[in-house]
Amino acid sequence: MxxxxxxxxxxxxxxxxxxxxxxxxxxxxxxxxxxxxxxxxxxxxxxxxxxxxxxxxxxxxxxxxxxxxxxxxxxxxxxxxxxxxxxxxxxxxxxxxxxxxxxxxxxxxxxxxxxxxxxxxxxxxxxxxxxxxxxxxxxxxxxxxxxxxxxxxxxxxxxxxxxxxxxxxxxxxxxxxxxxxxxxxxxxxxxxxxxxxxxxxxxxxxxxxxxxxxxxxxxxxxxxxxxxxHPQSAFIADFVGHSNLLNGVVQNGAARAKVRFGEHVIAVEKILRAADGAAAAIAVRPENIVLHREIAANAVDRCNFMPGQILQRDFLGARYLYLIETSGGIVRAEVAEHFEKGEVVVELPAHACVAFSRDVAA
Ligand SMILES: Nc1ncnc2c1ncn2[C@@H]1O[C@H](COP(=O)(O)OP(=O)(O)OP(=O)(O)O)[C@@H](O)[C@H]1O
Ligand SMILES: [Mg+2]
Missing domain, CATH: 3.40.50.300 (P-loop containing nucleotide triphosphate hydrolases)
Structure with a gap:
């Protein structure tokens, strides 16, 4: 040995x-x-x-x-x-x-x-x-x-x-x-x-x-x-967990790290190697995304909710894989509940989102 x-x-x-x-x-x-x-x-x-x-x-x-x-x-x-x-x-x-x-x-x-x-x-x-x-x-x-x-x-x-x-x-x-x-x-x-x-x-x-x-x-x-x-780069997040990588811009300064994504602001757990105003990729795993029929009235972090359209639904056995179009791009979500095609509210829980500099992702 x-x-x-x-x-x-x-x-x-x-x-x-x-x-x-x-x-x-x-x-x-x-x-x-x-x-x-x-x-x-x-x-x-x-x-x-x-x-x-x-x-x-x-x-x-x-x-x-x-x-x-x-x-x-x-x-x-x-x-x-x-x-x-x-x-x-x-x-x-x-x-x-x-x-x-x-x-x-x-x-x-x-x-x-x-x-x-x-x-x-x-x-x-x-x-x-x-x-x-x-x-x-x-x-x-x-x-x-x-x-x-x-x-x-x-x-x-x-x-x-x-x-x-x-x-x-x-x-x-x-x-x-x-x-x-x-x-x-x-x-x-x-x-x-x-x-x-x-x-x-x-x-x-x-x-x-x-x-x-x-x-x-x-x-x-x-x-x-x-x-x-705790992947250290977007490449690793994608390669190891097939994460969604959503392109946005860092909007720091507030108490919590945030990234602007399309017309939405997403609070994230942390931002790695990206300064305020820099292009960033938000990595979030399909299994960590939550889907709702409508935004709950008591949703704390409303900024992490966004409307979307279900384009495709695949049955995976115990779960469904959804392809959802949002204003910032296509999101993959893996959840157990059954949703019909059409409108849905996509929640990206802040604790499940990590943002990386896009220079590192490239
Ligand atoms: N003898 C060689 N002469 C020139 N280039 C080589 C030689 N051996 C490997 N390479 C190049 O080095 C790079 C890495 O090759 P390597 O075989 O280490 O890849 P790998 O990670 O094992 O890939 P795979 O998963 O496909 O097996 C490739 O671009 C390959 O073309
Ligand atoms: Mg090889």
Missing amino acids: SKLTVERLSRRFGAQTVVNDVSFEIADGEFLTLLGPSGCGKTTMLSAIAGLDAPTSGRILIDGEPIFDAARDCNLPPERRQVGMVFQSYALWPHMKVRDNVAFPLRMRGISMAQAQDKIRWALSLVEMEPYIDRYPHELSGGQQQRVALARAMVYGPRLMLLDEPLSNLDAKLRLRARGWLKELQQKLRITTLYVTHDQTEALVLSDRIAVMQNGRIEQLASPVELYE
């Missing part, structure tokens, strides 16, 4: 900076996820840590020992880093049985097949694949192949696991099941893990902490709850 430290890491390909001065640490036994849209540099980061690609600058350390240091020309080859990696495509060798696939990393390290038997059985039993030891990959389902890939990465007791979208090839149902056993396995072994995904639900469910990446940088690194409840 080990601690990983990444210090000021950058990777440039020609003029493009794909990983841009990134620093973070993963504690011993921690499950940290890199979450971000396609092309933001997640795989490049993993490849650097695995030793499959050399960054342009920065350092990578395991337990304080450098495995890569651009300034000192230190670059340990992958097989000496003791890092297990599972790729997006699970890439088992098709001509080898499960047993031989899992034995491969041991053989690479000079361990004979006779000595390796116990380790192979241990790794396969962890992922409940021991009964399949003599099958070929094409005789297994996608989920089973994925488990074998995981056993192969763990068989020699790596100090660190790197998992690059390991569930992305599975169908939705299998993916949910695989997510469950992956979490169980990590909790049982407490192996330090760096996980990559662009699926926010997967990240929220699995991780101790999440680093949200955009354009080669970490925008925010926090626990799932912190990230969901």
Whole structure:
């Protein structure tokens, strides 16, 4: 079990900076996820840590020992880093049985097949694949192949696991099941893990902490709850919670932070990094919006109510998703009550609204 430290890491390909001065640490036994849209540099980061690609600058350390240091020309080859990696495509060798696939990393390290038997059985039993030891990959389902890939990465007791979208090839149902056993396995072994995904639900469910990446940088690194409840930018609010982002202008000065939105003034919980008069985006989650048939006479903060027209209603099972046109733009609201198409009053509760500078949102 080990601690990983990444210090000021950058990777440039020609003029493009794909990983841009990134620093973070993963504690011993921690499950940290890199979450971000396609092309933001997640795989490049993993490849650097695995030793499959050399960054342009920065350092990578395991337990304080450098495995890569651009300034000192230190670059340990992958097989000496003791890092297990599972790729997006699970890439088992098709001509080898499960047993031989899992034995491969041991053989690479000079361990004979006779000595390796116990380790192979241990790794396969962890992922409940021991009964399949003599099958070929094409005789297994996608989920089973994925488990074998995981056993192969763990068989020699790596100090660190790197998992690059390991569930992305599975169908939705299998993916949910695989997510469950992956979490169980990590909790049982407490192996330090760096996980990559662009699926926010997967990240929220699995991780101790999440680093949200955009354009080669970490925008925010926090626990799932912190990230969901206190996003530091409009990009994160949108990416992690599919928030409504409503464009307005900061109208501060009053006791409470306010943003002008169309012809309305919306009181918000807080305004991050936007000065008075600046363009701002109000982020509010669809599930936090309240719909009324009319404005209640005793509504305290009347400024957070505005009339709208329901354009569309989708049944989601336990709730409805409404698309509502207001004078400031279209708002998505997810509520349990049934409303007919037509007029409705939209309430944006102040405690559920956070405003961000639009410069940050861009
Ligand atoms: N060998 C390379 N040469 C040039 N550009 C590269 C190379 N490898 C990656 N890139 C570029 O670096 C950027 C980041 O790629 P990376 O594979 O790290 O993205 P990612 O976040 O893993 O995306 P995805 O979610 O699609 O897997 C992309 O724009 C990609 O085209
Ligand atoms: Mg990738």
